[in-house]
Amino acid sequence: MPLQYATGDATRPGTPGNKVIGHVCNDRGGWGRGFVLAVSRRWPQPEHSYRKWSHTPGFALGAVQLVQVETDTWVANLVAQHGYRTRANPVPLRYDALDTCLATLADHAVELDATVHLPRIGTGLAGGSWDQIAALLDRQLTTRAITTTIYDLP
Template sequence: MTLLYATGDATVPASAGNKLIAHVCNDRGGWGKGFVVAISRRWPQPERDYRTWSRTPDFQLGAVRLVQVETDTWVANMVAQRGYRSASNPTPLRYEALEKCLNDLAAHAARLNASVHMPRIGCGLAGGSWDEISPMLDRALTSAGIATTVYDLEQPTR
């Protein structure tokens, strides 16, 4: 299986069957910029659950929590960003935490017999490098036979 790329909205996956929509969250409980805005426009549950979860002891880097938003669709909140991007924290993405999240995501996808859909996680507000992240997706997801699609809103310039 290979990583698939599509132009479109990752909150509207174009596939049949069970689907997991994955994205990276910060470890501060903040929600309101980036891809989460699109998630909140479609469903209120992921933000509500994230804010509640952020006040519990199991909310930490490397943690994943699924929130069911439709009969066949879950949003995977993956905590892989330490704080917020700033001059003193130019890359808040923590690659080790993301790797753990992706391995857990793969287990959830296998259990649910679900495909995985996402924007270019970790590359926006989290400041990560797609050259480092895409091999992680291959190791955790596609090598395990999990259909995985990465969505760009517009065709990326390469």
């Protein structure tokens, strides 16, 4: 089952059943730019949970935090960005951490019998290559027959 692409807001998937909305977070506890702003406009819980989690053991690259925001909807905070994008760190995305996060995300999706919904994770502030990220999504999600939709804003 290939990746599906849609035009729209990844925080508003229009599919029935359980849904997991995933996005990339940094390993510094910072929340305030990019897709997380759309998440925070819809639900306060993911930001609150992430900020609290960022001060605990286990918060590290490759970790995933699943936060239920509606009866049938969860947000997955995927820690796959090392620090922030700077001249010295032009690609803070860590592909190995993202791969680990996506494997965990796939396990959660299977357990919840959920579809997965994502913006083009890792390509904005994290500076990653969509071709490499899409290959990881295919390997970890679509090969497990998890319906995965990528959203682009209009």
